[in-house]
Amino acid sequence: MLYQIVSLLLEIVCGILSGVCLLRLYMQYQRIPMSARSGNPLGRFVFALTDWIVLPLRRVLPSIGALDTASLMAAFLLQLAEFGVLWLLAGASGGLFAVPILAAFGLARMTISGMTGAVIVFAVLSWIQTQSPMADIIERLVAPLLMPIRRFLPLVGGIDLSPLVLLVILQISAIVLGNLQAAALMAF
Template identity: 75%
Template structure:
């Protein structure tokens, strides 16, 4: 029972901070302004959550083009720390070799979950007649993923089904990831 509680707490904490690192990576990849001057509250929130780990890493890890390697490595390190702590709490049984692999699978799972949440928030905000900064940011995050789907699937009766299709694709990706993880790790 204690292991489950600690596991849940680690999942939440690493999910928040690691997810913010991945969001920072994705927003920078899409060139979404995140500074205080841009008026983007999500960007300020992401900076506040991630600067403590990303900025020191940025001193030693240069970006690769538009890819912010410091944010990616920060998210990976957080996942690795989570699995290392869980491994120690469980009695340090088994090989340490699997911890980095678990961290990679955790990172991919977190990315899929984050995109799923972003699509749901985008869809809900699209139903509301608002022109807030957040709805604009969500549109910039999600629409690059919806554009290829919209090319193939036109609106049906004036209803855009591309967010639903993207959600289904993300769920399929999560299932495939789980299957691959089980096959590779035997779990």
């Protein structure tokens, strides 16, 4: 019971923090303004939650082009800490090398889940035609993934089905990722 409670709490805290680190990475990659002057409330939220871990890492890890390696490493370290603590609490002996593998798969799973959530929010916001700054940010985050699908999938009765296709692709990716993780862990 204690393991389940700690597991839940670690999953929530590390999941939110590493997910926001990945969001920071992606928003910077997409060049979405995140400063207070830009009027982007999501950017302020992202900075408030991640500066404590990203800024010290940035002193050591320079960006590679548009890729903010400090944000990526922060997300990985948070996942590594989560799986490391769970590994120790489970009383697992040996096989500690599986923890970085679990962390890498956790990061990939978090990316797929985050994009799934963004696509769902985008689809809902597109139905209600809101003019909020958040709608513009979500559209800028999702649009690069929808563009290739929109090239091949025409509008059906004036309805854009590309978000639905992207959701199916993301779900298939999650299934494949789960099978790859199982296979990787069985190899060790």
